[in-house]
Amino acid sequence: MSSGCPPQSPAVAKSEVVIEGECPLLAATFAYWDNILGPRVRHIWTPKGDQLMFLSDGEVTFLANHTLNGEILRSAECGAVDVKFFVLAEKGVIIVSLIFDGELKGDKNTCALSIILPQTELAFYLPLHTICVERLKHVIRRGRIWMQKGYNIISVLSLEIVPIMELLASMKTHSVPEEIDIKDTVLNDDDIGDSCHEDFLHKAISSHLQTCGCSIVVGSNPEKVNKIVRTLCLFLAPAERKCSRLCKADSSFKYDAGLFVQGLLKDSTGSFVLPFRQVLYSPYPTTHIDVDINTVKQMPPCHEHTYNQRRYMRSELTALWKTDSEDDIAPDTVIHTDETFTPDLNIFQDVMHKDTLVKSFIDEVFMLKPGLSLRSTYLAQFLLLLHRKALTLLKYIEDETQKGKKPFRSLRNLKTDLDLTVEGDLNIIMAFAEKLRAGLHSFVFGKPFFTSMQERDVLMSF
Amino acid sequence: MIGSPDLVAFTKEDEYGHPNPDPWGIPEEFSVPLHPLADFNPWAKTSYAKFTKDFILISEFSEQVGPQPLLTIPDDPKVCGTFDLNYFSLRIMSVDYQASFVGHPPGSGYPRLSFVEDSRVVLGDSKEGAFAYVHHLTLYDLEARGFVRPFCMAYVSADERKIMLQFEELSLRFSQASECLKAGNRRAFAKELQRKLRDLEYTHSVLQKEEGLQREAGPQTMYSAHAVEKANELANVEKSIYEHRDLLKQISLYHHRPRRDPHAVTCQKCMNECLSECEELLEKYAKLANPISYNNKGRNVGEERDQVDDFGGEEEVDDDGVKRRPSYTPQLIKAKSAKCFDKRLKTLQELCDETFYQATVRLLKETEKSFRGDLCYLHTRRLDKMLRRKQQVTNFLFEEELGEDDENEWGNLRPFCAVNHVVDNCTILNPPPIVLGPDPHELDSLEPPDLLDLASEISHTQELGVVESHLESSPSDQTLETQESSEETKGSLSSGKSGRSQTTRQQNQTPDPDSDLTPDRDHNTDLERESSSEEMETTAGEEEGDSGGDQTPVSLLEVVPELAGDRDSDCEGATDGACELQSDLLVPLDTACCMSQEGFLYEASPPEAVSHLDHSSNPQSCDTLVVNQEPQALLPLQDDYAVGSPCSESPTAGLELPVGSLGDTISRTSIEEGSDCTMSVSTGSERAASPLGYGRGVTLRQRKKAGQGALRFVRQYPFAMQALWCLLSGRTLVVLGSDEGRVRRLVAALALFVPGPGKCGERVQAWLSCPFTLTDLQRWKLVGLQRVASPVGSSMLYSLSRYSRYISILDADQKTLRCPPYCGQLLANIATHRTYIRRGSTYFLHLQSTLCRLAAKAFLFTFTHHLHLPVSSTEGPEVVEGRRRCFLQEQLGLGEEDSLILLYLSQLITQHYLQPATGGGAAASYFNFDYTTSVLYKI
Incomplete structure (x- = not known):
């Protein structure tokens, strides 16, 4: 580290967070641009436990101050959260900074919430970047309201900083590897139904x-859970696998929004409580699979999920806005305060739409001899087909709508032309396409859905 | 009844994009939009930036004018549009972290160079819709403040996700560019130091001389003000000399410093070269006479002049000992440098060695090109390649070649130097997604000399002679020969039960009976039993060369034994090592999972042996080959073959004879020549101008363009489905027409449907202006045939009618198709003229996914072991055949005609798998013909 660090300001508050295992996060900081003194660090969070690298408080302060470099030129819209990502080989660290404006002591200030990791963790961190950023962005939204009210933002930020430290620590030990051996999955069974029921x-x-x-x-059973986790991960891209987590053998991790596949262990009473708010904040709808009772439930499709998510977020922020006391925040409280939105807690529903794509794949893959690379090859062919179909669908819609300039009105033609007449097949391909082009579901299916929601709201208000 | 349009009018507006301000509600800036722009247009979020497409910006933090843009790639003002580059340069340069100490550190007598690692930053301007990956670096400049000039290279995009998702690749590419610039800069800096030192030494000697003269002229105890000034100046120059020597020493130590950046890309060759240069300079200037020694009073003026001449007129001696004029003449300089604003700062080109600068710009241009386009296409393309790499067993059917450079695309770019290793690694940097096949010329030049050059030359000459004689022979000779064989075929077929038959051409290479790899009698009987009675043998192939190398049957017939002899003698003689190498390549198969009808079918015999067995004693067995081995087990073997045989790299790859296990191969040159000769027979120079890219890989662009043609074909011709079925089921399709352009376009479009078209499309003949033979039909699956009104034309029509039972004829002029009827459903999705697909590129994508599905089904059919093997010893081939048919009909839901497609694809896969040496030549080994009456389809 540079020896030329400025002396540490005695005013910097610090929280040490006890983290189980090795936490790759070195520190998290909250800094702001003081109109008189320039960049100032307000708070530092550091994990207490095994660390890959040690940074002194002075070094952390030095780095955090510099996250505001150049932000005097910032001309973002009010409320915007911009992300900066530094890889500083000279310091051996990577810094992720979220820059936003907030009111401190009656002044509008530019602030930065940052997390610092060793540079050696770059490859580990990059796949998780979007998850961390999205979660931090939302806590900043909440924090800005708190700042506006003159309350202490640090307590709000801590609500997400600590879980992110825990998430990164858990991913360090239990993330799904990029390459999965098919032998560790259900697809290696001699016959379909050997380790789980065919239809399941x-x-x-x-x-x-x-x-x-x-x-x-x-x-x-952690082994059973992990076998299914690995099986599902076979259908993900390598980077998505790195955003998936196996379950712990002895105790369960908490649910983490944003991971693709995660294995969770039931407690001794045979139950697992899912935090409603966090499941709703996941960027995509989720499938709930219980390997004990062989049930599969799923959340509504992307456009509905996103709509519900945004309404919930708006309700949550409105509730905070209307809060009169600083003590009224709780991280996972289900919001009921907004009269215009009552969340449907029964978000997991039965799988309604059958498909032919997966059905025929499952039927066929078990015909190939296990233990060889035949099934892996066949799986690769299946995935290639799905990716290509998704791209074709995207291109089809792009052509039809002149890149979204015109509404899409020819879903029936699309289904016929691209052989997606079975609803489940269309859902699968649309889901692949949604990952490529966020907002596609809302664009294609949104209008009727939003209209129906409007109707419902109007009817309820009579 | 209240309908939805009535209700909408009553709904609250605040939820639907028209905010209705509520004085007690949360302000929008603290909330999230319920319907962001992306909901209404997912393409919109990348379209509000003021620039039209991504670009690379190089900026500098100038000590005179502050941050300024220097260069954009592409260098087109339209790209940046109204985007304010000055403002953006200011923004990206102000986040630099490299503000490390420069100048005189405390306690140090000399200025120190700061060796700072590059930093990488991703930042954005959400208001402008511009996001950038910024790579900061510092270059050395002797005249700059602290000797450093901060620069940055930025990849600017409107899509933040694109940058973050490709951060590692961007980082790698820009690190390469940065290292290239810095390597050039160190050289330039060392040269600048050299010049400066020369100037200083020269100045010092002049000053010293003047001072000496003054001292001698004046009284010993008195020093005039002028003399004192001179003495101070001299001291300053001396100090400056020491400082610059130290800088030279420091820059030469650059290479020894530990790197703190684990992601830095360094080129060892560049480092070593630069290091040796610096050390050379250092040594040179250390050897120079110490400036202080000029105080020797004993030296006379003449000697000093000589000394001055040593600096000023130093002659350079090159390697040949020839004296050249010096490249630089030292000048008298002032010890103190000019003030900051008085001097002109060096340009980036001047700061770096020209070669390195140009290499960097080239590298950045390639980077810009490779990251060009929408993220979803880039992302899918990568996944596509990654997945295709896992299914190399079937890739040959419909997929383009996966080049070597593709290996590096998934975040595994190899460290690379733009200057020194440009020849070795140029393929890495070529934009991989577009090039689908290797450039034969480049490959040829890069290939090691053939091991069998001698044999090649001999065969070359011999073959030329043979072909010449062949050229002289009348067409009727050829037709007679093929007529005979076809008659024979007809005769044998007439006894068959089924109307369908397949002809398999055989290799004429007879296996060495003494070889261990020769199959024994038992195997032969097994295979005979395996073959179906419906699949008949033809004698036509026996007379001809290998399926893969069937250019001119007569010539090859004559040449092959001699070649084999030549090659054998060659191997025995000079190239023992080569022979060993080749035999080493023949890795025996893992036979653990090989089963035969009664135990193991190919027990202890590698695929080559199988192929020889087929060709020698039981030719029809090829039809019923069963794959019982794990595909991966063969892949290295295939690769190894590729080393020994240039099949995969040669433009005429598919025309080459396979390298057999017994070593009976034909040299590459001879085959190439053979193919050229054939071309001269059939098409002359037309082939080179084929849109299908003969002699080189077909590019993605070409394929997409062909997609457009295919869509047009499907829309225009109601019998398109029948034509596609012909191609996909292995029946040769002849496109007949008088307009060359139209025929070529049709052929290019239809070529997309030819299974296993070969690495360079050698199964497709875009334009043929002479009669064809049965051999041609076996080699080509799609032929464009010229319709001419001349004697030649009549012979062509004769050949068409002669072979009409084996081929389908698409008449481009009459717009008719003559082929067997097809009523299946498998192709309905890609061949319906009622499709609403608008663009050729979209249709091409649709086609790709459909063909991918077909290939997957064929793979499944091929490698589902129990289908092809008897469950018990009592089970006869009829039962097995029934099971296969049942699988196709019941499991895959295919009708009789659709099953033919799968069967054909499966045969190709089997042969490709079991006879990897033939590579794409597998397709030529079969051609189907059908006794079902052909039907004439009209528009």
Whole structure:
């Protein structure tokens, strides 16, 4: 580290967070641009436990101050959260900074919430970047309201900083490897139904693909859970696998929004409580798979999920805005305060749409001899087909709508032309396409859905 | 009844994009939009930036004018549009972290160069819709403040996700560019130091001389003000000399410093070269006479002049000992440098060695090109390649070649130097997604000399002679020969039960009976039993060369034994090592999973042996080959073959004879020549101008363009489905027409449907202006045939009618198709003229996915073991055949005609798998003909 660090300001508050295992995060900081003193660090969070590298408080302060470099030129719209990402080989660290404006002591200030990791963790961190940023962005939205009210933002930020430290620590030990050996999955069974029921496997994979590859697998037996987790991960891209987590053998991790597949262990009573708010905040709808009772449930498709998510976020922020006391925040409280939006807690529903794509794949793959590379090859062919179909669908819509300039009105033609007349098949391909082009579901299916929601709201208000 | 349009009018507006301000509600800036722009247009979020497409910006933090843009790639003002480059340069340069110490550190007598690692930053301007990956670096400049000039290279895009998702690749590419610039800069800096030192030494000697003269002229105890000034100046120059020597020393130590950046890309060759240069300079200037020694009073003026001449007129001696004029003449300089604003700062080109600068710009241009386009297409293309790499067993059917450079695309770019290793690694940097096949010329030049050059030359000459004689022979000779064989075929077929038959051409290479790899009698009987009675043998192939190398049957017939002899003698003689190498390449198969009808079918015999067995004693067995081995087990073997045989790299790859296990191969040159001769027979120079890219890989662009043609064909011709079925089921399709352009376009479009078209499309003949033979039909699956009104034309029509039972004829002029009827459903999705697909590129994507599905089904059919093997010893071939048919009909839901497609694809896969040496030549080994009456389809 540079020896020329400025002396540490005695005013910097610091929280040490106890983290189980090795946390790759070195520190998190909250800094702001003081109109008189320039960049100032307000708070530092550091993990307490095994660390890959040590940074002194002075070094952390030095780095955090510099995250505001050049931000005097910032001309973003009010409320915008911009992301800066530094890889500083000279310091051996990577810094992720979220720059936003907030009110401190009656002045509008530019602020930066940053997390610092060793540069050696770059490859580990990059796949998780979007998850971290999206979660931090939302906590900043909440924090800005708190700042506006003159309350202490640090307590709000801590609500997300600590779980992110835990998430990164858990991913360090339990993330799914990029390359999965098919032998560790259900697809290596001699015959379909050897380790799980045929229809269950079909439903699980189909729903998993329909929900953009986002699934939670719960069960009492960690080996069984992890086998399904690995099986589902076979259908993900390598980077998505790095955003998936196996379940811990002895105790369960908490649910983490944003991971693609995560295995969760039931407690001794045979239950697992899912935090409603966080499941709703996942970027994609989720499939819930219980390996104990062989059930598969799924959340509504992307456009509905996104709509519900945004309404919930708006409700949550409105509730905070209307809060009168600083003590009224709780991280996972289900918001009921907004009269215009009552969340439907029964968000997981049965898989309604059958498909032919996964069905025929499951039927056929078990015909090939296990233990060889035949099944892997066949799986690769299946995935290639799905990716190509998704791209074709995207291109078809692009052509039809002149890149979104015109509304899409020819879903029936699309289904016929691209051989997607079976609803489940269309859902799977749309889910793949949604990952390529965010907002596609809303664009294609949104209008009627929003209209129906409007109707419902109007009817309810009579 | 209240309908939805009535209700909409009553709904609250605030939820639907028209904010209705509520004085007690949360302000929008603290909330999230319920319907962001992306919901209404997912393409919109990348379209509000003021620039039209991504570009690379090089900026500098100038000590005179502050941050300024220097260069954009592409260098087109339209790209940047109204985007304010000055403002953006200011923004990206102000986040630099490299503000490390420069100048005189405390306690140090000399200025120190700061060796700072590059930093990488991703930042954005959400208001402008511009995001950038910024790579900061510092270059050395002797005249700059602290000797450093901060620069940055930025990849600017409107899509933030694109940058973050490709961060590692961007980082790698820009690190390469940065290292290239810095390597050039160190050289330039060392040269600048050299010049400066020369100037200083020269100035020092002049000053010293003047001072000496003054001292001698004046009284010993008195020093005039002028003399004192001179003495101070001299001291300053001396100090400056020491400082610059130290800088030279420092820059030469650059290479020894530990790197702190784990992601830095360094070229060892560049480093070593630069290091040796610096050390050379250092040594040179250390050897120079110490400036202080000029105080020797004993030296006379003449000697000093000589000394001055040593600096000023130093002659350079090159390697040949020839004296050349010096490249630089030292000048008298002032010890103190000019003030900051008085001097002109060096340009980036001047700061770096020209070669390195140009290499960097080239590298950045390639980077810009490779990251060009929408993220979803880039992302899918990468996934596509990654997945295709896992299914190399079937890739040959419909997929383009996966080049070597593709290996590096998935985040595994090899460290590379734009200057020194440009020849070795140029393929890495060529934009991989577009090039689908290797450039034969480049490959040829890069290939190691053939091991069998001697044999090649001999065969070359011999073959030329043979072909010449062949050229002289009348067409009727050829037709007679093929007529005979076809008659024979007809005769044998007439006894068959089924109307369908397949002809398999055989290799004429007879296996060495003494070889261990020769199959024994038992195997032969097994294979005989395996073959179906419906699949008949033809004698036509026996007379001809290998399926893959069937250019001119007569010539090859004559040449092959001699070649084999030549080659054998060659191997025995000079190239023992080569022979060993080749035999080493023949890795025995893992036979653990090989099963035969009664146990193991190909027990202990590698695929080459199988192929020889087929060709020698049981030719029809090829039809019923069963794959019982794990595909991966063969892949290295295939690769190894590729080393020994240039099949995969040669433009005429598919025309080459396979390298057999017994070593009976034909040299590459001879085959190439053979193919050229054939071309001269049939098409002359037309072939080179084929839109299908003969002699080189077909590019993605060409394929997409062909997609457009295919869509037009499908829309225009109601019998398109029948034509596609012919192609996909292995029946040769002849496109007949008088307009060359139209025929070529049709052929290019239809070529997309030819299974296993060969690496360079050698199964497709775009334009043929002479009669063809049965051999041609076996070699080509799609032929464009000229319709001419002349004697030649009549012979062509004769050949058409002669072979009409084996081929389908698409008449481009009459717009008719003559082929067997097809009523299947498998192709309905890609061949319906009622499709609403608008663009050729979209149709091409649709086609790709459909063909991918077909290939997958064929793979499944081929490698589902129990289908092809008897469950018990009592089970006869009829039962097995029934099971296969049942699988196709019931499991895959295919009708009789659709099954033919799968069967054909499966045969190709089997042969490709079991006879990897033939590579794409597998397709030529079969041609189907059908006794079902052909039907004439009209528009």
